[in-house]
Amino acid sequence: MGAAVFFDPHPPVGAALCVETGGAGTVLSEVADLHEHLGQMSDEDTLVLGPDLDERAAFDVTRLVRTQRPGVEVILVRREITTPLLQEALRTRLAAVIDHQDPLQLRAELKRSLGRAASAEPAAPSPARRGRVLTVFAAKGGSGKTMLAVNLAAVLADHGQRQVCIVDLDLAFGDVAIAMQLFPAHTIADAVPLGGEIDASAVTALLTQHSAGLSAIVAPTEPSVAESVSPRLISHLLDVLRAEFDYVVVDTAAAFDDQVLAALDVSDLITLVVTPDVPALKTLKITVETLLELGCPQERLRLVLNRSDARVGISHAEVAKTALMPLAGLVPSSRDVPSSVNRGVPIVLDDPRHPVSEGITQFARSEVLGLGPDLARPRRVRRRFRP
Numbered sequence: 001m002g003a004a005v006f007f008d009p010h011p012p013v014g015a016a017l018c019v020e021t022g023g024a025g026t027v028l029s030e031v032a033d034l035h036e037h038l039g040q041m042s043d044e045d046t047l048v049l050g051p052d053l054d055e056r057a058a059f060d061v062t063r064l065v066r067t068q069r070p071g072v073e074v075i076l077v078r079r080e081i082t083t084p085l086l087q088e089a090l091r092t093r094l095a096a097v098i099d100h101q102d103p104l105q106l107r108a109e110l111k112r113s114l115g116r117a118a119s120a121e122p123a124a125p126s127p128a129r130r131g132r133v134l135t136v137f138a139a140k141g142g143s144g145k146t147m148l149a150v151n152l153a154a155v156l157a158d159h160g161q162r163q164v165c166i167v168d169l170d171l172a173f174g175d176v177a178i179a180m181q182l183f184p185a186h187t188i189a190d191a192v193p194l195g196g197e198i199d200a201s202a203v204t205a206l207l208t209q210h211s212a213g214l215s216a217i218v219a220p221t222e223p224s225v226a227e228s229v230s231p232r233l234i235s236h237l238l239d240v241l242r243a244e245f246d247y248v249v250v251d252t253a254a255a256f257d258d259q260v261l262a263a264l265d266v267s268d269l270i271t272l273v274v275t276p277d278v279p280a281l282k283t284l285k286i287t288v289e290t291l292l293e294l295g296c297p298q299e300r301l302r303l304v305l306n307r308s309d310a311r312v313g314i315s316h317a318e319v320a321k322t323a324l325m326p327l328a329g330l331v332p333s334s335r336d337v338p339s340s341v342n343r344g345v346p347i348v349l350d351d352p353r354h355p356v357s358e359g360i361t362q363f364a365r366s367e368v369l370g371l372g373p374d375l376a377r378p379r380r381v382r383r384r385f386r387p
């Protein structure tokens, strides 16, 4: 069990935080004392930065902790929580940002953080297997994220050749279960009461098996439950999953919310999906700029053009130029896609030689499996079937 250190420039505020969370820990108010104390802290300890510490100073301290004591978790208590603050929190890998009027949440977060050393052993991912987390994202709705995520997962599983888990992080309106005709006994919401206690056996209970090698963790059935799935739980869950599976494919909501950001942060590959229309391209441009600003390495990003054959006056070159990256995959438009969704059978399983399946398989082979392009000739999409 680690120890807690509370820091706030005003000693009564730091002391109040300590009392609110159970009264155990060291209270400091001078930056010099904090620097000195860092040298004595162990990797299991947690540093709580109080609400009166200036925001810039708080992030400076966090960065210092990252370099000097990388194992120490930092929890930031704020009077006001803004989006730029959360983005910076993500960048500096803060463990949590908590509203100063929410002592219960602070108490729970601190309990989880201090208990991590004790729970680390059973939950430690097996070093023998470290799968890749692949997140499919588009900030604009209806781009084809779910279509791509479900089919990519099926291609990668390849009838049991690899172990793949698809996670539906479109927490309010996820439709992975429908697209794969799953009848789940559990959803990701069942992980919420477990807090930081998720280990391989807890994860197994959340899974819904689709077919050989392919499992899913589906979205909650009640949209209101979405908020209870914390970003921290998501990163922890993905970490445990990557120890159990070769690939973890994450479908996302069309939003830059904290839950999606948590997934993007731990992803090895972020596949951005875009359709060839001006609003989608505008959103894509902002998305790429934001991701780069958040410190996401460009080499983790891939771009897939969905409905790539639509003749709407936007060339592939224009799409690539807007996104500041080449097109890594092309998926044509076909009414067979919605009909496969309605039947609940991923099109790559239903018709592997379909041009849509070929596009997704090609992308999986060249960008994920690194096997190079599939030389089989794709069939042409029948124009009359285009929606």
Ligand SMILES: Nc1ncnc2c1ncn2[C@@H]1O[C@H](COP(=O)(O)OP(=O)(O)OP(=O)(O)O)[C@@H](O)[C@H]1O
Pocket: 138, 140, 141, 142, 143, 144, 145, 146, 147, 148, 170, 252, 253, 254, 306, 307, 331, 332, 333, 334, 335, 336, 337, 338, 339, 341, 356, 387
């Ligand atoms: N290549 C395609 N050809 C034809 N229809 C498509 C294609 N890709 C997606 N669709 C259809 O477009 C709709 C939106 O696709 P999908 O649900 O995959 O998008 P999404 O980005 O997940 O949307 P949301 O943001 O609402 O979750 C669906 O009805 C899907 O069947």
Ligand SMILES: [Mg+2]
Pocket: 145, 146, 147, 170, 175, 251, 252
């Ligand atoms: Mg979707």
